[in-house]
Amino acid sequence: MIIFIKGPTERKRLEINSHDKLYKKVQEAFNIESFNLSYDEDNQNKIDEKSTIPELNLKQGMTLYLHYEIIKKDIKREKDDFMCDHASNAMCAHCAPLDPWDAKYLEDKKIKYLSYNSYKEMCKYKNQDFIMEDYSVKKCTDHNRNIRCVNCQEKDILLNPQRYRMVDHVEFDDSNMVQNFIRNWRDTRRQYFGILIGKYKNYDLVPLGRKALVSGIWIPEQENYPDGFVINDKFEDDFLLDTGLEILGMIYTDLIFDGQMTSSKMKDDLFLSSLEVDFISKMQFMFPNFENNQLLNSKFVTIVATSNQNNEIELMEYQVSSQCMALTRNNLILPTSNPKLFYTEKNIFYKILQEDGTLKNVKAEPFLPVEYFIVRLTHGNKQNPLFLNSDFINNTISNKKLAEYFNEEYSIEKFSNFNLLMKLKNRFRNFNKFLKCIIEKNQEDFDKFLQEEEFQNFILELKKYFKKAWVCKACTFINEQNLERCEVCETANI
Template identity: 35%
Template sequence: MLTLVRIRSKQGTVRIEIDPADDVSVLGTKIASDLKIPDYSSITISDKPTTSTPIRDLVGKSINELGIRHGDLLFITYQENVTSESSKTNNVGTKPSTLFDIKQDPIDDFLEKQDGLIKRGRDPKFCKHAANGMCDYCMPLEPYDISYLTENKIKHMSFHAYLRKINKQNKQNSKFIPPLEEPDLCVNKNCSGSHAPWPEGICTKCQPSAITLQLQEYRMVDHVEFSASSLINNFIHFWRSTGTQRFGYLYGRYEHYPDVPLGVKAVVEAIYEPPQEDEVDGLTLTLPWNDEKLVDEVAMNCGLQKVGMIYTDLTDDGSGLGKECCFSAAMQNKHPTASKWCASGKFNSRFVTCVVTGNTNGDIDVSAYQVSNICTSMVAEDIIKASVDPSIIRVKESTSEKYVPEVFYKYKNNYGVNVQESAKPCFPVEYLLVNVTHGFPNNPVPLFTSPKNFPIENRPGIESQDLKCLYRHLGLESSGNVHVDCVSDFHLLTFVKGTGILDQNDFAALARLAVSHEEKDANQLAQSTGWQTLVTIMNLS
């Protein structure tokens, strides 16, 4: 008896009959013939839209052995001439060729392979089946299950839970539509309508859609974890010493956060403070600064990246979230997240904002947040601005140079009825915020373990960095040997990198020692020409 298999491709869905005993190569041949695929070897096949296996790797196995049954739906991808007309359309489960090779963060690749289901035990009250059975009361929940999220007070589902949710809806389409889409708030100046181009003319085809603000249901980062409390203590030491505010970049990595289904946490290992002019009620920054790429390279050598920013706001100066929100949006726009699931190849950002401020008890506390995707788009298009009231955001008026679409927001009135109002001229800033939790690990294992702190950069009059200071910090005056723990300091690494004495290979060896804490790496570094040159220069300084 022949087996009917449904094949979904860029060209839609076709049905192919095949003998269960046939080799998979027979199925491949029929697919290539029906869909007129010129390169049979380029076909990949899978029973899921998010994974694929080259069909040539399966040759030798029968349809039966591969578990393909009557009525199964299989997803295929294949290479074709990119100039052909068919390349302009994509099928369910097939990543567009321009997105297929996008390098995502390792955490995205990891989470895409997880089932993400929320496991539940057997309910003693309602489950009437045997111990190895399953029913509606104990079957696993999807990671975006609203009842579970509400019960566990998770205000925003994780990004990958959200991606699973919309991908499940997307599977119902006959053709692939990239599930993620960046908001488009620009006027189409190449409109085909019979009118003069904007600003002389505009129609419903070329004007951007109205914006309805609502709380974003997902968040790109669910938690910020500072690897050690000393990171915050060292950062606010400047404020304690001078009474002025301070800004720093957070360097770390992204890891799985198990407290939220398919969650992501930003693990902060270092705070770097760029050049800045500090004041009691604010600060002045010039970004990017000259050595920003140098610091990013140091972080990369340590397996880290820029994950966010932190600054103090320890005076009641009336600034507040309005300005912070626009600043955060601009920074998130500078640090987009690569994604295979958006036609642009990037979607939103995992760049987090942390603010050190006072809480209701008069203590110093840290708050962490991001701004929504629509907020970053509105800031990028210069549609909104901060107001004198820190809890309010203003919407700009349209001009001959800039078209501002209609903006609305919804809320429940005193009678519990949903009401929609125009956001012009202003609306509450809370519509743009995405709350992120933060904390410290129960058993800290920081990456950098130096027992004493190397002076922090760009703190004139408080701390200074020079070769003599480096020499004393390393303890070379007593032994001349490389102390494993002493070099494990991010600020030390950026200073050494800035001297330019070590070449790329020798600095990589120093960075490797700083994060591995291994004696063998210390011995290798001590024998390098660059390190010996650095020690000699320190001796002469």
């Protein structure tokens, strides 16, 4: 079926089938995140996001209306009292809006990278193509396999420093979140790995910026060692379906306590090792960014909890460039025993900044500096937690500890602990719906879940491990082990 979607700035033709999800199709077609649909232009008769195509009673050639907030793409400037010589309702070169990629503005604000959306707008303005690098060998069908023509010959690769970043800032909505994660390392002195869960939002401190708003850290199944970790999980995110949350990135520790806090990076004087960059690149490929069915880098972010020069734990935030992703995808660069260098499998040239400010092409013969691919972000905390309870939950919590945690109080507030919820996600069939009602603080849906058989069985199971101390009325002995009779005089607990 063909329908039309009319938005604030454009109208698009959309082909849909009965099994399609309308909102997802519109999101892909218009490349927007927050929006709603309606049958009318005034947005009065709204379309429910959960409705299926058959339920909407759509007809061939029908027009639906798309509503979303249009973000101004230029940088607004106020009238300059010294430079502007005109009325308040006029405008001149000193107060006219700037393009979001304006170099002078970014330099004044100490912004090193363009935001992803600013870079796209700049490419559009300059009529330049914006595509992901692809260094795979093209196979010609015009000749035999043992012949190579100009089109299928391997070409030299010229690298350029990446001018933009996919995500500008990482924000944790609760400062206790990271401390609880690092506590796993403090308790065991073994390195830990976690997945950042949350949503992407606009970031106002960078023109057309984007931030990753982290609401929880999921610690998947893993083996932990003093010098690293082995991940035994496939990162299946079905439990996030319809919750509004998604996988944003990863966090891991690189800490060593040897009389004082330090790390492998301190010893080698580097940001990231070649092995880490290779790992980050492959993780970014696991969570790619697609726009109009085209691969364009990745929004996946990386946070490393490591030691700084003052021997304190510090968070460092990274992504790797799209060129790095393309090279590692084809195994054209490989980690080496020297953590600062990659070994190159092809003729690769990269640019370095000389003392006079000019760029010079240098051939990797055959080693390439790791830092060439690193893209730095910023991070911060804002105390506005989505999950209200930030109590530390041990990574290997037992039923006995769970019983102590709940203390026979099964409320939304008790369940509103992301670490706890991740320990329970495999115990309930419709966990994503349960997670959604916790996020939305929907008491009515929560009460319904508590009445379901599997939740009742869960509560009954914990009751076996819950031991509440009681005072014997006969001899006043405080009993902690035996719940039915006094350990001293055997008087019944009434």
